[in-house]
Amino acid sequence: MRNVLIPTKLSTIARDILEKNNFMVVQDANASLIELAKQHPSTSALIVRSEKVNSEIIDLLPELKVIVRAGAGFNTIDIKYARRKNIDVMNTPGANANAVAEEVIAMTLGAYRHLIKGDISTRSGSWEKKNFMGKELTGKIVGIIGLGHIGQLVVKRLNGFACNIIGYDPLISPSKAESLGVKLCSLEYLFEQADVVTLHIPEIEETKKLINKKFLHLMKVDAILINCARSGILNEDDLREVKKEKNIIFCTDVYDKDEAGEKSVTDIADIMLPHLGASTIEANETAAGRAAEQLISYVEKGVTTFVVNKSVPDGLDEDHQLLAYYLAKVARCYLGCDSQPNRIEMSFYGGLDEFSNWLIAPIVSGISSEFDPMFDMSDASEYLQERGITFDIRPGDESKKYGKSMTVDLFEGKGDSITNVSVRGTITEGYPMVSRIAGFDKLYFDPIGQSILAVYKDQPGMLAKITSVVAKYDININDIRCPFDPESGDSIAILKVSEPVDQKILDEIITTSGARKAVFLNIEK
16 A cells, blocks of 8 residues: 555655655646546555545545545545545645744735735836835734634734734633633624734635625724635625725635636735645645655554544444534533533443544534534544643443433533533434433433524423414424423423524513523534
8 A cells, every 4th residue: 555646736755755665656746636547546545735536536546545635624525435435534734724824914914015016016117105105013903713723823923013812713712712812702893893804714504604794894994804714704795895885905815716717806805816825835845744644654553543534433323423413512502602611521321431532523523613523532632722622531420321322511611600511312213312401301302403492490381481482483393392400490491493593583582481591503414
C-alpha cells in the first residue's frame, strides 16, 4: 500500500518525506485527476488539495485504500462513497488556519488604507492623496463570528492593534472567551457595535444565509464585512440592498464555485481574491508535511486519528451513535439554544462504556452543529478544549439495570449560578428513545421530528392552556407525553407537532399557561 498519487500543486515536502520512507510517489499538477487515475490504476493512496474526488475517480482506482486531504475541508471528496468502497478519508485540520487569519488582517488593512485602489491610481500617474484618506485599525471594535481555531488566531493577530474584540460563538465557554480577551455577545449586538465583522463559521443547514438584512441593517455606516469562510452563509441580495444605505465595505475570497468566470458579488465586493486564504508557502508546506506524516503513520502503525469517514467498530450498533447525538441535541435545546455549556458529563451502561470513544463525537455534534459527527474522540476533545469546555466520562452504575443506555449531562455557569440538565436514553424496539429529561422519568419519547417541550407547575388545566395555544395557530399535535416530577412538583408537556414553531408561539405558551420554560426541538432523521 505504498503507491501514492499527488495530482496537485502541493509542496514537494510531501513527496520527499514519503520517498525517504520507501513510498513510490507520482506527483503531477498539470494533468487532470481523471487522466492520472487512468494512467495509475495501482494507486493505493491519494493526496489532494481542492481536487474533486467523486465516485468516477474512486472507481478508476481499484487499489485505493486511503485519500488524504492536505487541508481541513473535505467537501470535495465523496466520503460516503469512499466508505462504501472501504476507503478511509483523512484531513489535516489546522494546517491552513494561520494563513486565513493573516488574510483577514491583510484585507482589513487593505480596505482601510485603500491599498488596491491607491496602487491602481498611482500607477496610472495620478496623485489622489485626498481621495484616499484612510482609517486606522488600532482601537477599532472587531466582531468575530465563530471562535474556533481560525477565529482565535484572528484574535491573537489583532492583539497588536489594541482592538476591542467582541465575539459570537454559541459553544465557546465564557471563561475561554475571557482568557482570549473576547467579550461574548449576541449577533445583534455584534453587528450594531463592530467596525469590522469577520466570518469564521461553516456552511451548514443552520448557517445558510445566516448573515442577512436582519443583521446587516444593524451595521455602522462604512463598516467592513469580511467573508473568508463560505459564500453560502451570506445573503448576497440582502447585502446588495443594505450596501446602498450603509456603504458597507465587503471583502471576500469565497464564491459559489472556486473557478474562473463571472462572480455574483462583483458589483458589491470592494476587495475580491481568488480563495487565497490557505494559499501561502508556509500553509502549503505545513499541509504537505502533515499529509505525508499522517499517511506514513496510517500505513505503518495503523493510526486512524484523522480519518473523517470511520465506520463503527464491531459490537457497536450505529443506532447508539444516533442516540448519543439525539440526547445531546435534546439536552442543549432544553438548557437553551443560546446557552453556553462549559461542562459535559457522560455515563454509559450495559457495555456501551467499551465504545465510549466512538460515542463522544456524536455527543459533541449534537451540542454544536458545526462539529462533524464523523470525527473521533481526539477531534472532539480538541474541539472542546479550544472552547474551554471540560468533559468527563463517569462510571455507569450497573446496579440500576438501565440496560444498554447512556446519560448526557450539560452544565452552564459556575459557582452558585450553575444550571444543568441530565438526559438519558436507550434503544427500544429498534428506535432511539429519550427515557428521562431532568427529573421527568419514564418518558419513552421519540425525539425525531418536531416537538415542543414545556415545563410547568403541575395543576389542573395547565395542559389544556398549552395545547390551546398550539391549536390557535392550526398546528396539529401528533403525540403527547406529560410525566410528573414529584420532587419539584413540575410536569413537562412534550408535544410532537406537525410543523415548526417560532419564538412568538413559545412566548405565548409561557404567557398563557405560566410555564417556566417552553422550547422547540427539531431533529431530522
